[in-house]
Amino acid sequence: MKKPIQEIFEEALNKKASDISFLPKDGQYEIKFNIYGKIELYQTCSEDFGRQLLNYLKFKADMTISEQRRPQLGSWVYRNDRQKIFCRISTVGNFLRKESMVVRLIYPNRIIDDAYFYPEQFYQIQQACNKNGMIVFSGPMGSGKTTTMYNVARRLKGKQIMTIEDPVEIYEPNFLQIQVNEKAQMSYPELLKVALRHHPDIFVIGEIRDEKTAKVAINAALSGHLILTTVHARNVYGVYQRLKNLGITDGELKQTLQLVSYQRMMSTTDGKAKILFDQIDGDTLDYAIENQTNLKMTNNWRNRLEECYLNGEISTEIFEKFKEG
Structure with missing residues (x-):
C-alpha cells in the first residue's frame, strides 16, 4: 500500500490540496481533493482496494483498524525528499457501515508573507501580542488559521510557549506541546489547569469548544498570560457572540480580548492562493461588545x-463568493 498512498499524496501536494477524501459510493471508493475550496475527483477504485488504503492510513495514524462505525481521530506525518506534511485523519462509518476518511494536510511553511493579500494585517496580529490577554483566530476549516497562529507564535522570541491541541497538528520542537486524550481524562480544561503550574508565557489552545475550556482560557488571560486560540464562527463579529454563548461575560471580554482575526483563503487569478483577514480590536471591539451588534463583516x-478584485488579483466569482465572508 505504500506506493499507491505515495502516488495519491504526491498528486495532492502538487495541486496544493488541503484535504484528501476517501468516500464510499456505489460499491467503490472515490478519492477527492479539496483545492482552495473546490472539490476535484482524483480517481475511483474498488471497495476492497479502498478499504486497504484506509486500513494502511489508520495503522500509520495509530487508529483502531477494526472499528469502522464510530468516529475516530488520528495523526500521521507524511515524508518525501522535500518536506514533511502533518496529516490529521478522521474516519466515520455510514448507516451501511461503509467507512469514509478525510485527511487534512497541514503545510508547516505554507503561509508566508507573500501568501497574504495585505501583510500588514499579519503584523497587526504580531503587535497585539505585545500585550497580555487573548487573541482569537477564526475561519472555516482549511482557511489556514492554525498555521497563521503558529506563524505568529514562532515570531515571539524568548518566550516559553505551551500548546494544548486535539490533536497536535504542527510539530514545533521549540514549543512544549500537549495533546488532548479524553480516554485518559486529559481534556482541554484539565490540561489547561495542569499547564498553568508550568507558568508558560504564552498558551496556544487549539480550539475553544465548550464552556469549561472558555472559562479556564479567560482565567489564564486574566492572570497575565497571552492566549492564542481558535473559535469556530461564521464571521469576525460572530466570534464575540460565540464566546458569549460559551458563558463569557461582557466584562471578561473587555478585559481580555485583544484582537479577533477572521481569515479566508482565496484562489487568485494566477492559480495560487492568498489569505485575506477581517480584524476587530480596540474601540471597534468595545463597540461590538457594548452594542450587541449583529454585524457580520x-x-x-x-x-x-x-x-x-479591481487590481485583478481575484476573479468575479471569488469576489461574489466572499463578499459576506
Whole structure:
C-alpha cells in the first residue's frame, strides 16, 4: 500500500490540496481533493482496494483498524525528499457501515508573507501580542488559521510557549506541546489547569469548544498570560457572540480580548492562493461588545476585497463568493 498512498499524496501536494477524501459510493471508493475550496475527483477504485488504503492510513495514524462505525481521530506525518506534511485523519462509518476518511494536510511553511493579500494585517496580529490577554483566530476549516497562529507564535522570541491541541497538528520542537486524550481524562480544561503550574508565557489552545475550556482560557488571560486560540464562527463579529454563548461575560471580554482575526483563503487569478483577514480590536471591539451588534463583516473587509478584485488579483466569482465572508 505504500506506493499507491505515495502516488495519491504526491498528486495532492502538487495541486496544493488541503484535504484528501476517501468516500464510499456505489460499491467503490472515490478519492477527492479539496483545492482552495473546490472539490476535484482524483480517481475511483474498488471497495476492497479502498478499504486497504484506509486500513494502511489508520495503522500509520495509530487508529483502531477494526472499528469502522464510530468516529475516530488520528495523526500521521507524511515524508518525501522535500518536506514533511502533518496529516490529521478522521474516519466515520455510514448507516451501511461503509467507512469514509478525510485527511487534512497541514503545510508547516505554507503561509508566508507573500501568501497574504495585505501583510500588514499579519503584523497587526504580531503587535497585539505585545500585550497580555487573548487573541482569537477564526475561519472555516482549511482557511489556514492554525498555521497563521503558529506563524505568529514562532515570531515571539524568548518566550516559553505551551500548546494544548486535539490533536497536535504542527510539530514545533521549540514549543512544549500537549495533546488532548479524553480516554485518559486529559481534556482541554484539565490540561489547561495542569499547564498553568508550568507558568508558560504564552498558551496556544487549539480550539475553544465548550464552556469549561472558555472559562479556564479567560482565567489564564486574566492572570497575565497571552492566549492564542481558535473559535469556530461564521464571521469576525460572530466570534464575540460565540464566546458569549460559551458563558463569557461582557466584562471578561473587555478585559481580555485583544484582537479577533477572521481569515479566508482565496484562489487568485494566477492559480495560487492568498489569505485575506477581517480584524476587530480596540474601540471597534468595545463597540461590538457594548452594542450587541449583529454585524457580520467589517467595512474594511469589503473595501479590501473590492480592491483585490479591481487590481485583478481575484476573479468575479471569488469576489461574489466572499463578499459576506
